[in-house]
Amino acid sequence: MSKTNALFVIMSLVLISILCGCAQKQYPQGRVEADVRFLADDLLEGRGTPSRGLDVAALYLANQLRAAGWEPGHNGSYLQPFEVSVFDTASAEYLVSINGRPIQRSEYLLLPLGLRPEQTPVEFDLVFAGHGVSLPEKDVDDFSDLEVAGKAVVALLGAPWELDPHLIFPPDHGVGKALQVGVRNGAMLIYVSEDFSDPPPAEIAAETALIRGLASSGHVAQIVEGIHTSALSGPCLVVGPAVFDRLLADVAGGTYHELQERLAQGASVAKDLSALVRIEINADTKRIPTSNVVAVLPGADPVLRDEWVVLTAHYDHVGVYDVPPGEDGICNGADDNASGTAAVLEVARRLADAGPLKRSVMVAFLSGEDSGLLGSAFYAAHPVAPLDRTVVDINVDMVGRSDGTVQARTPSSDALFERAMAFGEAAGITVIPDPVPSWRLVYFTDSYHFARFDVPVISTFTALHEDYHQPSDEVDKIRFEELEKIVEMLTDLAAHYAGGAEKPAYQRPEWFLTPAS
Numbered sequence: 001m002s003k004t005n006a007l008f009v010i011m012s013l014v015l016i017s018i019l020c021g022c023a024q025k026q027y028p029q030g031r032v033e034a035d036v037r038f039l040a041d042d043l044l045e046g047r048g049t050p051s052r053g054l055d056v057a058a059l060y061l062a063n064q065l066r067a068a069g070w071e072p073g074h075n076g077s078y079l080q081p082f083e084v085s086v087f088d089t090a091s092a093e094y095l096v097s098i099n100g101r102p103i104q105r106s107e108y109l110l111l112p113l114g115l116r117p118e119q120t121p122v123e124f125d126l127v128f129a130g131h132g133v134s135l136p137e138k139d140v141d142d143f144s145d146l147e148v149a150g151k152a153v154v155a156l157l158g159a160p161w162e163l164d165p166h167l168i169f170p171p172d173h174g175v176g177k178a179l180q181v182g183v184r185n186g187a188m189l190i191y192v193s194e195d196f197s198d199p200p201p202a203e204i205a206a207e208t209a210l211i212r213g214l215a216s217s218g219h220v221a222q223i224v225e226g227i228h229t230s231a232l233s234g235p236c237l238v239v240g241p242a243v244f245d246r247l248l249a250d251v252a253g254g255t256y257h258e259l260q261e262r263l264a265q266g267a268s269v270a271k272d273l274s275a276l277v278r279i280e281i282n283a284d285t286k287r288i289p290t291s292n293v294v295a296v297l298p299g300a301d302p303v304l305r306d307e308w309v310v311l312t313a314h315y316d317h318v319g320v321y322d323v324p325p326g327e328d329g330i331c332n333g334a335d336d337n338a339s340g341t342a343a344v345l346e347v348a349r350r351l352a353d354a355g356p357l358k359r360s361v362m363v364a365f366l367s368g369e370d371s372g373l374l375g376s377a378f379y380a381a382h383p384v385a386p387l388d389r390t391v392v393d394i395n396v397d398m399v400g401r402s403d404g405t406v407q408a409r410t411p412s413s414d415a416l417f418e419r420a421m422a423f424g425e426a427a428g429i430t431v432i433p434d435p436v437p438s439w440r441l442v443y444f445t446d447s448y449h450f451a452r453f454d455v456p457v458i459s460t461f462t463a464l465h466e467d468y469h470q471p472s473d474e475v476d477k478i479r480f481e482e483l484e485k486i487v488e489m490l491t492d493l494a495a496h497y498a499g500g501a502e503k504p505a506y507q508r509p510e511w512f513l514t515p516a517s
Contacts, residue, residue, distance in 0.1 A: 027350065032487060033480050035064075035342035036400070039315065040334035040475050047333060048319025049221050049368040049375075050084055050290040057315050057341075058293050061365050064345055065295040069352040073294030073362060073384045080292040082378045083224040084368065085116055085285050090322070092117065092283035096237065098126075098247045099275050109196060109238040111211050112220055112281060113230075113372060114188075121280035124152040124187045126273040128252050130263055132177040132189070133159045135438060136511055146270050148186040152237075152277045154248065155181075156260060157193040157207065165203050168464070169439040174208040174238065179443055182231040183513040189236045190277065192256060196240040211236055221371045224287055229377040231443045231515060235279065251275050292375045293365035294384050295348070300356035301500065308385035309361045309498045310455075311347060311490075312376065312446050313340040313396045314369030318469050334475045336468065339400030340460075341365060343487050350491045357498040359391065366446050369397075370469075376446035380453065391503045392416065393450035394494055395459040402429065402462045402482035406489070409434040411442050411512060413456040416504040420458055420493055427488035440511065452514040456504045458493075460486065 038044075038060060044053035062078035074080040094110055096103045115122065130142045132155025140160060146153075159172035170176050178189040194200065195207040223229060241256035249255045251273045254262065259269055293315070299305030317333030332338070348363045362385045368374025380387065399406060406424065408431045410417040417433060424431035434441065442448055447457040462482075467473040497503075 027346075032342050032346050032483060035345055036334060036338045036478055037475055039338035039341055040332040042330050042332065044332075046319040046331040047315065047317045049316045049371045050086065050288040051319060054290065054316055054367060058291055058365070058367070061293045061315060061341070061345065065293070065348060065363065068349045070295035070297055070348060070363065073296045073364075078293055078295055080294045080379065080382070080384070081289055082291065083287050083289055084221040084374065085224050086219050086221045086288055087117055087281075087283040087285045088219050092281055095121070095280040095282075097278045101247055103239065103243055103247070107239060107243050109208070109212060110279070111236040113235050114222070114233045115235050115279065115281055116222060117281040117283040117285055121278055123276055123278045124150070126152050126154055126190070126275040126277060128154045128269060128271050128273050130269045131156055131158050131160070131172070132180065133172050134180045135171045137438060142270060143180060143184060145268075148181060148184045150185065150187050152188045152190050153181045153186045154190045154192065154252070154273065156256065156263070157191075157195070157204065158260065158263070160263075163204060163207065165206055168206060168210045169441065169444065170436070171438055171440070174236070175210050175232070176439070178211070178234075178236050179231055179440065182234055183443075183515055185515045186234065188234040188277075191236060191238045192241060192244045193238055194241065196238050208238055211238060221368060221374065223374050223378055225378070225381070227377055227381045228515065230373045231448070232372065237277070237279075248273065248275060290367045292367055292379055295363050296384065297352060297357065297361040299358050299360040299498070301358035304358040304500055305360050306389060307359045308390045309359055309494055310364065310385055310390050310393045310450070311344050311361065311396070311494060312364045312366060312393055313337055313344040314367070314375065314446055315341045315365040316367045316370055316375070318370050321471065328471045331469060331471050331473065332475070333473055334478055335400040335465070335473050336398045337369070339478060339483060340396035340398060343396050343399055343483065343490060346487050347491045347494055351494060351498065354495060357495065358500040359498045360385070361494065361498050369446055373446060373448060376449040380449035387450070387453045387455055390450065390455045392497050393447055393455050393457045394490065395445055395447040395457060396490065397445050397459060397461055399460055399462050399486050400478040400483055401465060402479055402486060404482065405430045405432050405462070406486050407432055407434055407461045409441055409447075409459045409461065410457065411437075411509055412451060412506045413458070413504040416456055416458050419496060419504070420489065423492040423496070424489045426492065427485045429482065429485040429489055431489065442512070451512070454506050454508065456506045460490065
């Protein structure tokens with residue numbers, strides 16, 4: 001090898017080490033753990049949106065970014081403020097009826113997403129979607145012959161296959177069906193489920209677990225500004241077979257059990273219903289400020305500095321549950337998402353230490369994710385880094401329970417996944433693809449508000465566990481050694497694209513429907 005070629009190889013390796021090997025430098029041990037412990041402390045009271053604890057977390061993150069050398073991202077401030085409208089679900093009075101016939105409060109569960117009491121009552125025409133399942137992988141689409149935009153969709157428990165009782169997000173469960181209504185611009189889901197009975201049948205005990213948990217969380221927060229927040233932005237009304245038989249059997253053409261038998265035989269029952277649902281909420285509402293935390297690291301290249309690499313993590317959680325005296329009701333969210341927030345904060349420190357990068361980088365710690373992607377929705381409506389010049393969004397959510405692997409959900413870019421996998425191998429962590437793509441989890445993370453604008457996204461995640469949205473999501477269950485390796489992988493991935501690597505290709509999946517903004 002000539003001296004010229006040898007010098008070129010050495011300089012190339014040095015450049016790669018600077019741009020993509022930031023994590024090889026020795027950093028203070030325990031810094032990530034310290035961040036997690038602060039964010040998940042009882043004093044922050046579960047970081048609900050909005051709350052004093054969340055405001056304290058925002059101040060902490062802003063000053064950590066300031067200390068690391070990042071510039072404020074919003075009009076000279078590290079805070080991007082917005083207002084949410086909040087009402088207490090426990091004290092609210094709900095009035096629900098179908099065709100003028102009331103449903104008693106003990107007969108239903110209402111998740112009032114998208115409903116502000118002062119804007120009710122609301123009324124929606126009804127359509128019947130059978131089981132309300134859409135899964136092209138199994139050639140099932142109960143919405144194919146229905147126009148659901150602006151209407152309430154009635155769907156029955158079940159699918160053309162046996163349900164797994166231990167799952168939360170799949171397309172044949174309540175949340176998955178509500179998602180399919182939302183992406184088609186439907187107004188709401190009316191879900192007829194035996195899970196509403198008390199006690200529910202053992203085989204479907206988890207069927208509406210997430211809906212039930214959200215409905216009982218104590219308050220509903222929504223952005224005051226009228227913008228699209230989530231594919232799950234409409235209300236969900238859960239009733240039992242008795243209510244269906246009393247109020248809808250005549251117009252649907254059969255009782256709950258009769259229609260289930262027809263569906264089991266492969267018959268189509270989808271139709272418009274001559275029925276109207278009416279919902280009224282009487283409750284006091286408050287307008288309360290909250291904020292995203294945004295910071296920028298300007299790029300040095302005269303051309304590429306106008307392009308952006310974006311790092312996101314939600315720093316909120318679900319707050320405090322109402323529990324009997326002596327029980328722990330604080331949902332500290334050590335994994336969800338103190339782990340991801342601390343990881344992004346550490347990546348931010350290391351990128352700043354690496355010196356000038358070619359592309360500009362932005363960090364956004366987002367609030368209100370657990371309330372329905374509120375912070376990322378507001379950011380998408382008011383982006384710091386223009387979405388059409390954002391090369392990639394690297395989102396980090398629940399990365400504290402690694403078993404030596406980390407999931408990388410990249411629904412739109414194989415090249416992005418392959419790059420993450422290579423950096424993971426170098427860091428000693430195995431990057432694996434989404435093990436349950438049919439759950440469409442991009443809809444449930446802040447990456448959604450980038451992917452819907454055709455920005456390549458990658459969202460890292462380690463495990464959905466029994467402590468999800470529970471007070472038991474505590475720091476002592478975080479696996480910090482593996483978390484440090486994930487931080488290394490994320491640092492190298494961010495530095496790779498900030499260093500000028502080609503923008504990853506984006507190909508929107510056919511199933512990725514996005515409702516009107």
